[in-house]
Amino acid sequence: MDIKNxxxxxxxxxxxxxxxxxAAYDSGITSVAIIDREPSLGGILRQCIHNGFGLxxxxxxxxxxxxxxxxxxxxAKRSIMVYYETMVTSVSADKTVTATNKNGxxxxxxxxxxxxxxxxxxxxxxxxxxxxRPAGIYSAGTAQKLMNCEGFAVGxxxxxxxxGDIGLIMARRMSLEGAKVEAVCxxxxxxxxxxRNIVQCLEDFDIPLxxxxxxxxxxxxxxxxxxxxxxxxxxxxxxxxxxxxxxCDTLLLSVGLIPENELTMxxxxxxxxxxxxxxxxxxxxxxxxxxxxxxxxxxxxxxxDYVSDEAEIAGKSAAKYVKNQLEAGNTVKTVAGNGVRYxxxxxxxxxxxxxxSLFMRVTAPFGKxxxxxxxxxxxxxxxxxxxxxxxxMEKITIKAEKLREITTEITLSxxxx
Amino acid sequence: MKKQLICIICPRxxxxxxxxxxxIKVSGNACPKGEKYAIDELTxxxxxxxxxxxxxxxxxxxxxxxxxxxxxxxxxxxxxxIIRATEVNAPIKIxxxxxxxxxxxxxxxxxxxxx
Ligand SMILES: Cc1cc2nc3c(=O)[nH]c(=O)nc-3n(C[C@H](O)[C@H](O)[C@H](O)COP(=O)(O)OP(=O)(O)OC[C@H]3O[C@@H](n4cnc5c(N)ncnc54)[C@H](O)[C@@H]3O)c2cc1C
Ligand code: SF4
Numbered sequence: 001m002d003i004k005n006x007x008x009x010x011x012x013x014x015x016x017x018x019x020x021x022x023a024a025y026d027s028g029i030t031s032v033a034i035i036d037r038e039p040s041l042g043g044i045l046r047q048c049i050h051n052g053f054g055l056x057x058x059x060x061x062x063x064x065x066x067x068x069x070x071x072x073x074x075x076a077k078r079s080i081m082v083y084y085e086t087m088v089t090s091v092s093a094d095k096t097v098t099a100t101n102k103n104g105x106x107x108x109x110x111x112x113x114x115x116x117x118x119x120x121x122x123x124x125x126x127x128x129x130x131x132x133r134p135a136g137i138y139s140a141g142t143a144q145k146l147m148n149c150e151g152f153a154v155g156x157x158x159x160x161x162x163x164g165d166i167g168l169i170m171a172r173r174m175s176l177e178g179a180k181v182e183a184v185c186x187x188x189x190x191x192x193x194x195x196r197n198i199v200q201c202l203e204d205f206d207i208p209l210x211x212x213x214x215x216x217x218x219x220x221x222x223x224x225x226x227x228x229x230x231x232x233x234x235x236x237x238x239x240x241x242x243x244x245x246x247x248c249d250t251l252l253l254s255v256g257l258i259p260e261n262e263l264t265m266x267x268x269x270x271x272x273x274x275x276x277x278x279x280x281x282x283x284x285x286x287x288x289x290x291x292x293x294x295x296x297x298x299x300x301x302x303x304x305d306y307v308s309d310e311a312e313i314a315g316k317s318a319a320k321y322v323k324n325q326l327e328a329g330n331t332v333k334t335v336a337g338n339g340v341r342y343x344x345x346x347x348x349x350x351x352x353x354x355x356x357s358l359f360m361r362v363t364a365p366f367g368k369x370x371x372x373x374x375x376x377x378x379x380x381x382x383x384x385x386x387x388x389x390x391x392x393m394e395k396i397t398i399k400a401e402k403l404r405e406i407t408t409e410i411t412l413s414x415x416x417x
Numbered sequence: 418m419k420k421q422l423i424c425i426i427c428p429r430x431x432x433x434x435x436x437x438x439x440x441i442k443v444s445g446n447a448c449p450k451g452e453k454y455a456i457d458e459l460t461x462x463x464x465x466x467x468x469x470x471x472x473x474x475x476x477x478x479x480x481x482x483x484x485x486x487x488x489x490x491x492x493x494x495x496x497x498x499i500i501r502a503t504e505v506n507a508p509i510k511i512x513x514x515x516x517x518x519x520x521x522x523x524x525x526x527x528x529x530x531x532x
Contacts, residue, residue, distance in 0.1 A: 049468070049481035049528075050467045051483060052428070055427050062527075063481060063483055065481050065511075065528040066511060069511055148469055148481060149478075150478075151478075176468060177468075194430060195423050195430035196423065196428060196430045198423075199423045199425050200425045200464065204464070386432075
């Protein structure tokens with residue numbers, strides 16, 4: 001067995017892992033390793049060939065592979081060790097990372113660990129659609145990978161279940177490739193994707209989006225021949241009279257992402273059952289000291305730009321931890337109030353000398369709203385938005401001097417204006 | 418004439434109102450890019466096209482590509498025909514021109530492919 005020592009080990013080399021490693025390195029910790037199971041860095045961005053990445057962070061609009069390449073170049077400029085095609089199998093509370101690759105088992109003793117394993121798609125097993133199970137049914141991400149990385153034509157006529165961004169992007173991609181996308185069906189009464197994607201991926205190609213609609217049945221023996229779609233009532237029960245058959249040879253499922261947290265749980269880290277990620281403070285430190293988390297493994301992000309920001313926080317904090325400069329003594333909880341589904345970080349160190357940004361998602365689409373962060377009766381921060389939607393992460397920043405006024409938990413809520 | 422549009426330039430997705438008459442007047446945009454978008458959208462809508470091109474000398478490998486600048490929206494299908502008929506050889510660097518002069522711009526590589 002190969003035993004190594006590094007100050008910081010980053011698990012996962014997607015945009016989160018790369019940005020975290022670079023930030024840690026630039027904060028003065030030069031013994032840094034990234035471990036990824038794939039033969040190259042970049043994570044899911046390698047298959048996201050569309051543009052729209054980097055507008056916030058880099059001030060220009062890039063495609064996924066181009067955005068990844070910016071960070072790969074930064075990693076390559078520093079003497080950061082990268083283990084490719086190496087699968088991490090466990091992370092222990094004492095910060096020993098165990099991995100396997102073609103050379104056998106690798107054990108790394110680290111002073112700090114950054115978890116950046118990303119997320120995976122919910123599979124059809126998690127869904128209850130009646131009917132047969134023929135070929136031609138893919139998760140949207142799998143279809144994206146097959147098409148964009150291997151050049152495999154997925155199908156000629158498709159129905160997409162789920163209106164998250166990956167489903168919308170795939171609707172456009174298939175249309176451009178000459179396939180006919182018959183419909184995008186969304187169970188909820190609103191889309192989970194960014195509005196801009198509804199415009200440029202559906203409206204541009206005259207693809208109908210049916211809200212409060214699901215796939216009720218799948219038809220076909222060897223290959224899928226069609227689906228029955230139907231409207232659902234407010235309890236998400238199928239309304240029989242609205243059932244309608246659509247012929248198709250492909251069904252794409254874009255029904256949500258789940259953070260990939262087996263390793264996190266294996267390390268005994270406390271989880272948040274709304275985000276499905278670890279509970280962290282503003283330094284992105286989990287409840288296991290010296291273990292940090294960032295990117296989609298912590299909360300599912302819609303914009304990679306915010307993934308990179310979050311990863312930089314984790315990287316800098318991990319470096320401080322290794323240097324014994326990270327104190328997170330006096331924490332209070334954050335609480336999701338009216339209209340807010342979750343708040344991240346779940347805990348705030350109120351002794352911090354830096355401003356603290358709280359990220360949140362709303363429970364439903366709203367028009368003009370005011371977000372407020374309060375601790376008891378003390379107003380900590382407010383922000384007004386012309387609209388808010390569950391598909392778009394919101395942020396509110398509490399100034400460092402305001403942290404001193406905090407006495408009890410911080411509640412984030414919204415009021416409609 | 419009044420028209421409502423969603424700006425697609427950035428993820429904020431502002432709802433714009435464009436009033437045509439004596440020139441085009443745009444409101445609802447949180448930044449100047451929204452105004453340009455609305456005017457383009459009413460006069461000459463533009464889109465960046467992204468796709469993939471098969472790498473001839475490597476099995477099961479595609480290189481991702483994009484139009485260097487946005488092209489007219491109604492030319493997307495034709496641009497795709499040209500892209501689909503193309504194959505290239507690795508090695509390829511990001512920014513390499515894969516197809517020259519497609520509706521006033523070039524199709525360039527967005528991924529590095531090493532042999
Ligand atoms: C299928 C899919 C498609 C997406 N498409 C889009 C899109 O079109 N547009 C968009 O803005 N966002 C998209 N996203 C969101 C996108 O994932 C994020 O913006 C961003 O890529 C998240 O970065 P990350 O580094 O947290 O995760 P990832 O990019 O997923 O990177 C995680 C990395 O960790 C590695 N890893 C995981 N577990 C282990 C292990 N045990 N051992 C070793 N390595 C491991 C993986 O190989 C991977 O390289 C998509 C997500 C998915 C799942
Ligand atoms: S107007 Fe500006 S801020 Fe609003 S969506 Fe367009 S580019 Fe973004």
